[in-house]
Amino acid sequence: MAYEPKNYDHLKGGALKGFSDSQLDQHFTLYKGYVAKLNEIESKLAEADNTKPNYSFSEYTELKRREAVAFNGSFLHELYFENLGANASISPELQKALDAQGGKDKLVADLKATALSGPGWALLTRNRRDGKLHTYFIAEHHLGLPIEQDLLLVLDSWEHAFMVDYGIKRPDYINAFNENINWAEVSKRFAR
Ligand SMILES: [Fe+2]
Structure with missing residues (x-):
């Protein structure tokens, strides 16, 4: 196919x-x-x-x-x-899960730190083993991805995602990403 x-x-x-x-x-x-x-x-x-x-x-x-x-x-x-397209609408279920782990801002800050760990991908997932939210870093597209994850929020941290607009200022790009998260889409993934 x-x-x-x-x-x-x-x-x-x-x-x-x-x-x-x-x-x-x-x-x-x-x-x-x-x-x-x-x-x-x-x-x-x-x-x-x-x-x-x-x-x-x-x-x-x-x-x-x-x-x-x-x-x-x-x-x-x-x-x-x-998961881009600013939408602040978080489902009550996702809000509860975020709050149980210190709140949305804490997890978004951890996702940012994950994305700053190198070129690759930063993920916010629900780990099916412990049922909790986790952040993980993937190098290239396939190295370091833990199994048993539901992918909730995906952040591209390769240079090609931001060099045109931000040069080497990866943190500024990630701040812009964070302003544009579609939380309604993240909530939909969480509900699956
Ligand atoms: Fe990309």
Whole structure:
């Protein structure tokens, strides 16, 4: 099955304070590239010879090694774009979970610190093992992602997400991100 990239043009035209159209357009182009590569990898895997996998090299092995990069690169971006669009509406259930762990501001501050830990992704999740909210850092798109998580809020902390608008000022970008969180979408994910 081929994946179709989604259109997020509704985020342009000043819908997000602190995000220029040029920044968003370049990010959309990059996201579409991951979807195209995911389709390419899946179609090549369907044809690849899986009878001689090899740690050093085989076409099949390399495709397998990079499959999660393109998959997560595609769908982490969708989660990111979809949790943007300032909306302060938090469900009572999510509010309760946030309050039980020191409040929204504390967790958002921890997500910021997570995102400042390097280029990659910062996630706010519900950990299915302890039922609590957690923040985690993913390098690239696939390194360090703990299993058993419901992804609630996704923050892209790669340079391409902010260099056009903020240069090397990652903290300023994260502050802008925090101003544009769609808490209604986060609440919807929490309810699932
Ligand atoms: Fe990105």
